[in-house]
Amino acid sequence: MHDSPDGRRARSAHAHPLHGRVAVVTGAARGVGEALARSLSGVGMQVALLGRERATLLKAAEALPGRSMCVECDVTDRTALADAARRVERELGPASVVVANAGIAVSGPFDRTAGELWQRVIDVNLTGSANTARAFLPQLTATRGYFLQIASTAAFGAAPMMSAYCASKAGAESFALSLRGEVEPAGVQVGIAYLHWTGTDMLTGIDDDPVLAALRRNQPRPARRVHSAAQVAQWLTRGIARRSRHLYAPPWLRWCQPLRPLFPALVARTTRRELRRPDGAASSSGTVLGAGGRADWNSYRASRSAPPADP
Template identity: 60%
Template sequence: MSHANPLKGRTAVVTGAARGLGAGLARELAGRGMRVALLGREAETLEQVARRLPAESRCYEVDVTDDDLMERTARRVTRDLGEPSVVIANAGIAEGGPFATSDPRTWRRVIEVNLVGSAVTARVFLPGLLASRGYFLQVASTAAFGSAPMMSAYCASKAGAESFAQSLRAECAYQGVGVGIAYLHWTDTDMVRDVDAHDVLRELRAHMPRPARKVYPVERVATWLADAVLRRSATVYAPPWLRVAQPLRPLLPLLVAWTSARTLPRLAAGGPLPATGLLGPGGRADEAGGDRPGGR
């Protein structure tokens, strides 16, 4: 192990690595000398990402909600690349629209990928992290503490993922495993770009304060998260100014409710508010029942 670069030569696992932030994290960690296991459901897209990495990598086509397949995948990763020192639970999907008329299957799928999939990822790779005294990073969202209307499944899943990671941190600290939570805001991924394709979600985002509407490049967010991996940070905020929002968490639901009470009636006056279905190309692939990337 290099003292100048403690990540060099170690193994990282990234879920949802076929596109967006997952692919960006794979590139960033490989650039820091790590071997990378890319997990997702789009085999061809995973291979395209892997071919451009500057370090050894392997691709594993898997649904993060499938316990048995994930267990077998964890054994394959260890056999192929060694015990993981870093595991990033990044896989995530989203849908928008009124809860009352949402498709129960789509709503449940968001919870399964974002929350249950994160727990499955932690469960199957935890033996390796215990052996390496490694680091688990849960990718959460500002949706965990600033829940928005029309995004009930996503917000519930990210709040759950945050609580899960906090519980896991307390449970594993004495065993030398670090657990971090990444709070992401607007990141320039296919899923986030799809938000602006839907009138209601675009309108709701437009009512945020100007700094809160800014979208950050994947490469910049991946750098922030990789720096947190290097430091084994308990929390990482992307962008960093989000840290100041944490003390204001009790006030955010009141602010959201106040804004929504003034915005939603006007939007609803134009007719029933539509459901978006799963957002982004990854979400649509999942919805179609084909390759299910679960990548945000």
């Protein structure tokens, strides 16, 4: 009797070390977060999707093969995250894996980017990651679980016109390294994922940005390749199953770690010509990248302009 492909996949997922456990993914409405939620569900995890875009979040959750739930939640709101953590534990059980993935990016000169917009990137990417860890650490301690911080090669070498994003990702990396030393004695592992060019809506229109286009154009051919969110999610899932301290997407990025002291000078040299053009990128203003980032910024501005609730 021949086994069906579906039967083999079901048994393979059941044998997976993550099968039956609970995962939480922030920024799960689209992009890497949505792809990772799908990948973790595919290996048998119960997944809680957290994000700002309710309709998109519900659609992503409904498409998962396994048990899931979604919570509309702003990672900069500690009270909302604490409520989300209680809901996850009540409906799915304590989390064994928490992925701090929520992030937004702004491209443009520092002095032409609104201070509030610049601050929002830091609040979501850095403070939001710390808030996520704070909300779910009690569950991770109980399960001796795994916290994954999504960082970026932006932490390797800061790029002009991306000051908030690069600062936030470097800060998120440092936060995760500090947290690792604190929670390892309790059995909680902390991983850091370094993502390179990934095919999400944040990357849409990259070739229209002269500085980012110059950076990509001057990289070696393998480094210019854009990897799909699904492929990145597969790499991350393997790393999560191994409780890896460092995850790289693509995997060859691990060989760049020893070269990090060289990258700031290389990036500056590569972008110098574009920045000196009088009609170039330096004359533009700060622009939110991607539909997810715009949704977050619009929701944030709407909440700031809403009248206060009646006492």
